[in-house]
Amino acid sequence: MNILGISAFYHDSAAALIRDGEIVAAAQEERFTRRKHDASFPARAIEYCLREAGLKAEKLDAVVFYEKPLLKAERLLETYLAFAPRGFQSFRVALPTWLHDKPNIPQLIRRGLGSEYAGPVLFTQHHESHAASAFYPSPFKSAAILTADGVGEWATTTIGLGNDHEISLTHEIRFPHSLGMLYSAFTYYTGFKVNSGEYKLMGLAPYGEPRYVELIYDHLLELAEDGSFWLNQEYFDYCTGLTMTNERFHRLFGGPPRRPETPLTQREMDLAASIQLVTEEVMLRLARRAHAETGCRHLCMAGGVALNCVANGRLLREGPFDEIWIQPAAGDAGGALGAAFYVWHQMLGHGKDGRDLMRGALLGPEYTDEEIAAYLAHVGAVAVRLSERDLAQRVARLLSEERVVGWFRGRMEFGPRALGARSILGDARSPRMQSIMNLKIKFRESFRPFAPCVLRECVADYFDLASESPYMLLVAKVNERQRLPLDPRDEERWGIEKLNVPRSRIPAVTHVDYSARVQTVDAERHGLFYEMLRAFYELTGCPVIVNTSFNIRGEPIVCSPEDAYRCFMYTNIDALAIGNHLLLKEEQPPLPGAEAYRARFELD
Template identity: 60%
Template sequence: MTAILGISAFYHDSAAAIIVDGEIIAAAQEERFTRIKHDAAFPEQAIAYCLEEAGLTPDQIDLVGFYEKPFLKFERLLETTLAFAPWGIKAFLNSIPSWLKTKLHLPRVIYDGLHQQYNKRIVFVEHHESHAASAFFPAPFEEAAFLTVDGVGEWATASHGVGRGNRIEIQSELYFPHSVGLLYSAFTYYCGFKVNSGEYKLMGLAPYGEPRYVDLIRDNLVDIKPDGSIRLDLSYFNYCHGMTMTSKKFHQLLGGEPRQPESQITQRDMDLAASIQVVTEEILMKMVQHVHAQTGLSQLCMAGGVALNCVANGKILREGPFEKIWIQPAAGDAGGALGVALFLWHQLLKQPRLIQPADQQQGSFLGPRFSKTQIREFLDARGVVYHHRSDEDELCDEVAGYIANEKVVGWMQGRMEYGPRALGGRSILGDARSTTMQSKMNRKIKFRESFRPFAPSILQSRVRDYFDFPSDVDSPYMLQVADMQLHQRNTPTAESAQLTGLQKLQQVRSSVPAITHVDFSSRLQTVDARRHGRYFKLLTAFEKLTGSPVIINTSFNVRGEPIVCRPKDAYQCFMATNMDVLVLEQFVILKSEQPDARVFEDDLHLDQYALD
């Protein structure tokens, strides 16, 4: 038996993953345990979970891998500081303490994190090698091209190459400071959202705007080459030497200072979001076409933070040259933990790769699960009023009834998801047919901006009835956007056709309006019996009851918090919001029966996002 532990840490979304004899046993982000969103600390609790799931102690691990090379990253920091001296000195001095304390002493940090019970080899793999490994090795392809795109690793900001059998080979890279991810993050910052976590908000805001700034961006900020590589005019950006993403020249070009976080969203912000989304899609499409031309392969694997741009992914699937695409569900830095573990097993140890018909990711349900005994003990200790349903079919029928009656349901089942998406393990569910559910769930459940769209879960067998999406393609990881079928759309009224910006929220756009974005798109998750078990049974029960195979599926958390992990986290989130029902495995908890329940009003701090 050979056990390999993969670790990503210290930059964004620390995580751990463990594989035994090539099989993915467990993987999880540290934030889920510490309850600190995007926790970048050493993933001590995630490692402890992975070892427990594998039934191993640190001294039984055969090899530890870290997802990037810290000395290469430090080299980039030094060279960048020297190149932009004296302007980069302040940023350099701010970062030096963490480098001197931990990042330049990672072997010691890792040995200490494993309680000094591990005394074997630690292997450091380059950042984009870890991304590429996470993209190709779990994929259901014997051979495929891969494309990785993010902000920056050590020096590389994008890479492409070929995976065959048990090996990957990077053939070309794009280097810092020229970065698609950093370009998108600059607009995330400029539009008032948090870098490294607000990019999906910018993507969600884009359909409310018009791409008026596309030519301005192309003519001034970025030179897009035919192969999709880019060159940024660095005079418009501050990230090489400053404490912000954009410079005064950037602000002058776009007509004003960055939007202040939590302030009113203007039409300009929406138009900027639409514009950078168009430019990003153009860059990625050129990259994909170049990779296809260079490799001659028909299948593509993707990873890196930019691979979470599901709107661009949908366009690549529809209009790109590849016949099949597979995207790592934990495409960001957290996925590097799994990537480095798989890289060591296949590439370093030269072990063969078994290809699964779907993939090796197991639905990305790789986190903790909790037993009936554990849940009952927690509920009894807290004095929770609950009902246990021993029959699974009756449970699903009951919960389907709650959803059909426009109750909001917190749903915690089986193993927790690995990656940023809730996939039916730690989800908040609602009726997609409701005309009020999007506003209700955003404002009274999630306490977040009202423009944010919700994603649908839909039975795989019914996807073509609702979405313009290939019938032979599944989307279990919620990483593809598809357009609503024309026959499911409502004909716009004369009044609704005049709506602009956030006013578009007033329009009832389809038969399932709560998951139909203003451009008639949805970030869909397809649900099947093999991957999704009880969640599949719930959707089947809902379809039998209502005729609709579609429900809202959003992550089980509130704004600013990680997705819930344990029964305690789920119950606290349930009681701190206006959710109506909580289902912990086969335990059903009704808010109306809880003695300490109260109604939570809208978060008034977010009222500027909503329509009166």
């Protein structure tokens, strides 16, 4: 049976196709259109999924949308009435969009699939989709479920139980009380973009002190011991206006929001540290409640808040659960996958087994060596074709020489993380690598940390992490034996001054609080990527490298050979491993526009 799941129209539209309970394909629309967080109907993602499955739309047994649009429209209307007349401005902006598209989603889906599809168009609720995406692909037969995001139809947070084919969501917190909205309010206030800058806020937090925590609890958030919470809407604008915060919020924290791209101050760092600590506390209490309600040893998580890997790390260390599994595409994109699974298991009654069905999240398109060779020849690229063993050895050697390498192999990742298929790699031992990659490759804020890839069998030698972390969704501390002693003057540094102090033998991936967002790499999931990392270990004695997403600033992660080559040429990446081909930057003919692009961002 072939079931197509769709998420669309709000943030990160996506499509996913499952066949008899197995994932065939899943991808976000942004990867094909090259528009970051593309929220349009996922026509190209659907086309890819059908192509990967070898199907025409007429052969689909069901199509399912990841939420119920009429319930969402009800929430918009009731919110306006509750806050009237103050909510009119936001309601006036939102209503035309809803009237134009959202009530007609079945027709839009049928039109998007063409006249061939005559089967049913089904709907799940938003948090049912999140819960299904968390539980059904997980390796657990039974588990507690926790979902948290900005808002679905009404729910913003749910707790429930997954048992074989059934999911039961037993507790929920409803809009406007939302942990996701609270975190996004601080994202907006500190000058980052809502729905994409939250991870920047998380990365900024270790530079600050949580001096605003009590202010948050005293004025913004009422938090119960069982994790339930209430937000004081007198300080927020998302129900009644077009921004996240209002003047009362601004007075409380000492001034207007930071303007984007202006210098960061200690205030922003302290605000980030404060809301991060509050978020972690809320999630810990919610997890304890989920454990008390279900009695389960395992926890599954999804929703945008589940991408807060610092909070996830604390849950694993301090929470009551033996194991935690987080959907790699925890945001709205993953709802497409969850909706399809929900139909297969919950509606049709098929049981689940105890396997991780995400297969390393490598669920997107791949390209043959012949297709890659044809493209490289078309653009006149200078490349050498190698055996897999030689490619792994050559890339390991380049990394050991402090060269930055783009890595493009196999199926593209589903979700926001590059996990060894569309990655930019560097030497974690280099004290200069974080600065090099932030300013010369990623063209982004210098404070942002990079994630380490580590051989699964070596993770305990470098990090305080007792479990695997293949999806880069857990933060752990660099362990004591890898840390370097600090000069007393370095220990007294504040804020951004902490940045360039080497703190461990892997400084490029060690944040200022000794934390790291860890990805474990194993042979079964990662194939040649594992072999390359193993070769680096044998060459250097270090099983850790830097892994960051392969993309140009402002664009999604690369999808095609064309995307990869353009990113390689437009940035200061030194080498590109694409399929079984290796390209060195110094050997390439100039690409028109590349120098001008780099000049826009490079700093002295």
